[in-house]
Amino acid sequence: MSFTQQKEDREIEEALVRDLQAGNLDAYDKIAELYQKKIYALSFNLMRNQMDAQDVTQEVLLTLFRKINTFQGKSAFSSWVYRITLNASYMKLRSKKKEPNISIDELLPSFNGAGFQQEKIQDWSENTESLLFTNETREVINKAVGLLPEKEKVVFLLRDVEGLSTEKVSEILDLTIPAVKSRLHRARLFLRKKLSGYFEEYNSQKGET
Amino acid sequence: MICCKECIDLLYDYIEGSLDQDTSKSLEEHFEECPPCIAFLNTYKSTTTICRDTLNQIEIPDEVRRALQSFLKEQKGQQDKK
Ligand SMILES: [Zn+2]
Numbered sequence: 013m014s015f016t017q018q019k020e021d022r023e024i025e026e027a028l029v030r031d032l033q034a035g036n037l038d039a040y041d042k043i044a045e046l047y048q049k050k051i052y053a054l055s056f057n058l059m060r061n062q063m064d065a066q067d068v069t070q071e072v073l074l075t076l077f078r079k080i081n082t083f084q085g086k087s088a089f090s091s092w093v094y095r096i097t098l099n100a101s102y103m104k105l106r107s108k109k110k111e112p113n114i115s116i117d118e119l120l121p122s123f124n125g126a127g128f129q130q131e132k133i134q135d136w137s138e139n140t141e142s143l144l145f146t147n148e149t150r151e152v153i154n155k156a157v158g159l160l161p162e163k164e165k166v167v168f169l170l171r172d173v174e175g176l177s178t179e180k181v182s183e184i185l186d187l188t189i190p191a192v193k194s195r196l197h198r199a200r201l202f203l204r205k206k207l208s209g210y211f212e213e214y215n216s217q218k219g220e221t
Numbered sequence: 222m223i224c225c226k227e228c229i230d231l232l233y234d235y236i237e238g239s240l241d242q243d244t245s246k247s248l249e250e251h252f253e254e255c256p257p258c259i260a261f262l263n264t265y266k267s268t269t270t271i272c273r274d275t276l277n278q279i280e281i282p283d284e285v286r287r288a289l290q291s292f293l294k295e296q297k298g299q300q301d302k303k
Contacts, residue, residue: 127224135260137267
């Protein structure tokens, strides 16, 4: 995002917050228009359930309206929106049965004593195109992301999927920049490994026919 | 020469372009001698791209959009009465 774009976004946000704090009802629609898709997409990616994501989106919008006077502008308004969305999603997730997390370490790369790669690494990066938008691939990707531990998943969704900057993610999650980077790196390693299994199998099948 | 483990630890910063010149150079030297790490780099980058392209496609379904609209209207109505 360009600097001017960022500045404009910031100004739009600030004006909106002022309107909302002044009780201007039109600001309701503008807030919804600007943020409901982001709120819905993030909560859907965290919970993988349409009804839950709808509930959370409503709840978040309501919180924005009701708590607007507690927003002090110490962080960006959008960071505040993301934080409320995450909290609401986690509350919802906690109220449901939780599937046991698998350990991320099992899926990190392994090395021999000298620090060299131990497994055979196939380069499937050129062959994903034809597969990308099939339902099966989408399912595999959704499942892999779903298996990420919570801490890594949220960083991955905000930074790599939503495309926010490392600084912004660190503000939203109240993490240091190195912590954001290391979680994101671990998330990518984990997902790479998960997806490798799928694409390698596909490539070897293609080779046979 | 740096080993594969160091190479993979550096991937994140390498892609960001935030490595200093020397480190970047020794990483590239490693790549020249180590095809598995090139494959790793390529698939590491692809992972981000394909996950983003897949998860980014989420749109609010029409029925949810309608529900949100009437919810908003209701909320505004309540505010108006105050
Ligand atoms: Zn290597």
